[in-house]
Amino acid sequence: MTKKISTSTIISAALVVFLFALVFVLEKVMNPYSMLFVVLKKGAIYALVAVSMNLLNGFTGLFSLGQAGFMLIGAYTYAIFTIPADQRLSVYQYFDGGIIDFSIPVIPALILAGLAAAFFAFLIGLPVLRLKSDYLAIATLGFAEIIRAFFQWDALGPVTNGSNLLKKFPTFDSTIFPFAVAGICIALIVMLINSSYGRAFKAIRDDEIAAEAMGINLFKHKEMAFVISSFFAGVGGALLAMYQTTVQAMAFKSAMTYEILLIVVIGGIGSVTGSVIASFLFIACSEWWLRFLDTETFIGAWQVPLLRSGFRKVVFAVIIMAVVLFYRQGIMGNREFSVDRLLKKRQKFIEKQAAKKASKEGR
Amino acid sequence: MAKNVLKLDHITMQFGGVVAVNDLSMEVNEHEIVALIGPNGAGKTTAFNCVTGVYEPTNGMISFYGEPMVCNHPQGKMKKLYKGQYYDEFNKVISPTPDQITKLGIARTFQNIRLFKSLTVFENVLIAKHMRAKQNVFSATLRLNAKEEQRMREEAMALLEEQNLAHLKDEIAGSLPYGLQRRLEIARALATDPKLLLLDEPAAGMNPQETKELTDFIVQVRDKYGIAILMIEHHMDLVMAIAERIYVLDFGKLIASGTASEVQDNPDVINAYLGVDEDE
Ligand SMILES: Nc1ncnc2c1ncn2[C@@H]1O[C@H](COP(=O)(O)OP(=O)(O)OP(=O)(O)O)[C@@H](O)[C@H]1O
Ligand SMILES: [Mg+2]
Numbered sequence: 092m093t094k095k096i097s098t099s100t101i102i103s104a105a106l107v108v109f110l111f112a113l114v115f116v117l118e119k120v121m122n123p124y125s126m127l128f129v130v131l132k133k134g135a136i137y138a139l140v141a142v143s144m145n146l147l148n149g150f151t152g153l154f155s156l157g158q159a160g161f162m163l164i165g166a167y168t169y170a171i172f173t174i175p176a177d178q179r180l181s182v183y184q185y186f187d188g189g190i191i192d193f194s195i196p197v198i199p200a201l202i203l204a205g206l207a208a209a210f211f212a213f214l215i216g217l218p219v220l221r222l223k224s225d226y227l228a229i230a231t232l233g234f235a236e237i238i239r240a241f242f243q244w245d246a247l248g249p250v251t252n253g254s255n256l257l258k259k260f261p262t263f264d265s266t267i268f269p270f271a272v273a274g275i276c277i278a279l280i281v282m283l284i285n286s287s288y289g290r291a292f293k294a295i296r297d298d299e300i301a302a303e304a305m306g307i308n309l310f311k312h313k314e315m316a317f318v319i320s321s322f323f324a325g326v327g328g329a330l331l332a333m334y335q336t337t338v339q340a341m342a343f344k345s346a347m348t349y350e351i352l353l354i355v356v357i358g359g360i361g362s363v364t365g366s367v368i369a370s371f372l373f374i375a376c377s378e379w380w381l382r383f384l385d386t387e388t389f390i391g392a393w394q395v396p397l398l399r400s401g402f403r404k405v406v407f408a409v410i411i412m413a414v415v416l417f418y419r420q421g422i423m424g425n426r427e428f429s430v431d432r433l434l435k436k437r438q439k440f441i442e443k444q445a446a447k448k449a450s451k452e453g454r
Numbered sequence: 455m456a457k458n459v460l461k462l463d464h465i466t467m468q469f470g471g472v473v474a475v476n477d478l479s480m481e482v483n484e485h486e487i488v489a490l491i492g493p494n495g496a497g498k499t500t501a502f503n504c505v506t507g508v509y510e511p512t513n514g515m516i517s518f519y520g521e522p523m524v525c526n527h528p529q530g531k532m533k534k535l536y537k538g539q540y541y542d543e544f545n546k547v548i549s550p551t552p553d554q555i556t557k558l559g560i561a562r563t564f565q566n567i568r569l570f571k572s573l574t575v576f577e578n579v580l581i582a583k584h585m586r587a588k589q590n591v592f593s594a595t596l597r598l599n600a601k602e603e604q605r606m607r608e609e610a611m612a613l614l615e616e617q618n619l620a621h622l623k624d625e626i627a628g629s630l631p632y633g634l635q636r637r638l639e640i641a642r643a644l645a646t647d648p649k650l651l652l653l654d655e656p657a658a659g660m661n662p663q664e665t666k667e668l669t670d671f672i673v674q675v676r677d678k679y680g681i682a683i684l685m686i687e688h689h690m691d692l693v694m695a696i697a698e699r700i701y702v703l704d705f706g707k708l709i710a711s712g713t714a715s716e717v718q719d720n721p722d723v724i725n726a727y728l729g730v731d732e733d734e
Contacts, residue, residue: 279595286594287584287603294570294581301568304506306556306585306646315591425572 099431106430107274114266123264126379130371131266133378136330138370139273141354142280142363143323148352149361149425150284151316152296157215157231158351160238161321162328163343164211165204167242169329170257170338171250173200178259183252190249197261201272201329208325209318211238216314227317235345242340257338269330276323281363283319292316350377357414358421365423381406456483458520459650459682460505460560465514466538467500467706474500475511476706477539482650487676487683489693492703493726498686499565501703502652506562507552512536515544518558518650524548557585561648563639565655565686571628575619575638578627580610582645610645616678617641633664637671644679651675653685657692669695694718702726 114131121127140158147153172195174182183189195203211234219230241247243254251257263269283289291312294302303309332338350373358369384403388395414421426432460482467475475497482488490498504511504524512532516524525548528536550558570578583606593599614620619641622630627638636656643651656672657665669692676683687693693700694714702710702717704726710717717723 282597283591283595286591286597287587287589287606288591288594290573290577290581291584293573293577297570297572298568300508300552301564301570302581303508303552304556304562304564304568305582305642306553307581308551308553319591 097431099429099434102430102434111267111270114270118266128266129378130375132269132334133331134371134374135266135269135273136327136334137351137354137374138367139276139330140324140327141351141358141366141370142277143320143327144351145355145358145360145363145366146280146284146292146323147316147320148355149359150289150296151292151313152299153220153313153317154225154228155231155317155320156228156345156348156352157212157235157321158324159343159345159347160231160235161208161212161324162331162347163235163238163242163340164208165325165328166332166338166343167251167257167328167340168207168325169200169204169332170260172203173197173260174257175259182257182259183249185255186248186252189252201326204329205322205325208328209322212318212321213314216317220313220317221310232345232348235343235348239340239343251340254340257332258336260332260338262333262336269334272326272330276326277363277367280319280323284363288312288315353411356411356421359423359425360421361425362421362423362427364428365421365426368422368428377403377407456485458482459484459486459518460684461517461520462501462505463515463517464539464541464544465501465504465511465516467497467504467509468512468532468536468538471535471537473537473706475504475703478514478703478706478708480701480708480711482682482684484682485676485680486698487672487685487696489697489700490684490686490703491688491690491693491700492709496703497706498703499654500706502562502654502686505555505652506560507550507555510549513538513541513544518560522546522548523555523558524550553585556646556648559647559649560652561643561646561650562652563636563643563654563656565658567632567635567639569627569635569639569642571626573627574623575625575627575630576610576614576623578638578642579613579645580606582642583610585646613641613645617644632659636660636668640671640675644675648681650682650684653683653687655686655688657687657689660689665689665692668692672696 118128140162144155144158147155171191175194176192179192180188215230215234219226242251244251245253247253284292291302291307294305294307295309295312299309328343335342354369354373355366357373358365358367381403384406385400387399458481462478462480465475465478466473478497478501480488480490490501492498500509503509505516507524511524511526513527513536514525515522525544525546527544527547528540529547570581573581587594587602587606589599589602594603597603611620611623614623617637617640619634619638622634627635630638640651640653640656653672657668660668672683672685673696675681685697697714699712700710700714700717701708702720702723704722709722709726710720712720
């Protein structure tokens with residue numbers, strides 16, 4: 092480990108800068124309502140949530156199905172604390188303007204959103220993660236269902252607005268915002284994965300009993316992974332609220348969790364870059380490229396068969412089955428796309444060429 | 455006199471109605487190589503699991519350097535089911551988790567190798583350094599204490615070099631040949647800086663040549679790190695060659711103990727190994 096900044100780091104940093112510059116320029120020159128920006132915004136948000144799920148499912152070996160629930164908590168926390176004080180009367184019209192009469196800035200609210208989700212995860216983890224067998228999936232799925240009903244409960248109206256929409260909180264226009272927030276969060280998750288704690292998580296994933304024998308406290312580390320994963324799901328939920336400009340508990344169905352799980356599986360369980368790539372692909376397909384499947388189409392007087400509302404879902408189901416049957420590793424397996432790897436590959440290629448040349452000349 | 459490292463006092467481990475370890479008392483002293491032998495299913499691995507906190511013994515006490523480390527007596531449902539001996543002195547309950555016991559200084563290997571298969575050889579060893587690292591999840595993630603990580607890496611690398619595994623450091627552990635996996639597992643256990651090393655059938659699946667090498671290796675490890683070693687082993691030539699004392703288990707009960715020659719000539723041991731039925 093040298094202190095020198097390696098070539099790959101410089102190239103990676105340059106790539107990131109280039110990406111942001113590209114998004115910035117595209118927003119200036121293209122129609123801001125282009126589908127491309129929908130995909131980029133939503134894709135970035137889903138990428139964050141998918142990576143947070145992968146931290147748990149792919150890197151710690153814990154199977155959680157609570158992503159939608161934690162996103163809901165994040166989205167609500169963000170909305171509740173950022174609606175401007177003078178708008179509250181109109182938002183909480185059935186609840187006398189609600190009980191909160193202040194608002195906090197966007198960035199602290201995003202962090203608070205994560206903390207709220209993390210707190211619920213902490214409470215769920217306390218009993219569930221002590222059990223040896225995998226009750227986490229059931230517990231989190233149940234939690235997500237209950238929390239959705241709970242937030243719509245009328246008695247909580249002064250806080251959650253019951254089953255009514257929350258709106259008029261600060262949102263974003265530029266794609267740069269979700270890119271920056273998701274980018275920072277994903278970078279933090281990657282740094283965690285590459286730290287000593289990340290190694291401990293992977294050890295638990297590979298073999299719990301051996302990990303324990305290496306002095307790793309299972310409960311503490313599982314709880315930590317679960318809480319951190321939920322924190323970022325909460326931030327993702329807040330971003331989704333900003334993107335949608337309104338929040339309603341009904342929208343955070345378990346179907347959302349399955350979408351994210353699908354992204355993680357398609358991208359490759361245990362690959363961060365896989366999750367990111369798969370998120371953008373998935374959102375591009377579901378929002379844009381495969382939309383035509385849902386619209387009845389006529390070529391002249393001839394109606395194209397099968398195309399009607401809902402057909403997209405069928406095609407998705409087929410894709411999932413195909414992935415699970417023939418492409419179980421997903422796009423990336425458990426590898427990562429990295430400049431470092433590419434450079435190494437190039438190096439090897441050059442060496443091979445040189446060796447070939449040398450052997451030819453030797454003859 | 456050599457200091458006592460590990461002491462088992464009347465340990466009984468009962469699963470439901472099955473008494474896997476029955477009133478076992480034994481000890482390991484500093485710098486000693488001790489063997490625990492016995493036919494298949496005698497309860498040897500179960501005894502290891504009691505020492506390492508994988509199981510909570512039903513009754514008895516285990517001390518480490520004279521300090522009570524594990525202690526239990528039949529409780530709850532087990533009170534009715536219990537078939538073993540009762541002793542009054544085990545009235546308190548001490549039941550540490552395996553990671554706490556590893557931290558105290560007891561490391562182990564497993565009968566069926568348990569490596570972190572998808573991680574590299576280096577990472578497998580590096581993980582052992584995690585438990586004692588001065589860091590928390592924030593400082594580690596944000597690289598606030600790069601020196602600590604550096605130190606962990608250097609220690610792990612030094613150990614790999616001592617164990618002649620350095621050239622394999624970037625190999626995926628699961629892809630190593632069997633013999634090397636066994637060696638890596640021992641290296642990984644040593645990386646936790648133990649005072650006592652428990653080896654569960656280290657020579658399993660090895661040919662005579664490899665077994666011979668392992669025999670020398672175990673003695674080297676003991677001398678180099680100045681630790682005590684307790685091993686379960688079926689290869690008698692290995693056991694007879696290096697074990698200073700031997701404990702023999704049969705059906706969970708201690709049937710003999712002593713030096714190699716004492717144990718070898720014990721009629722109970724011969725019976726147990728030849729499977730002679732006492733009724734016949
Ligand atoms: N978790 C458990 N639940 C129930 N019975 C168990 C459990 N663990 C071990 N046993 C039983 O305890 C007995 C002793 O098993 P153990 O694995 O300790 O034997 P061993 O001496 O290590 O044998 P081997 O030489 O085959 O490894 C066996 O009869 C086994 O079935
Ligand atoms: Mg055994």
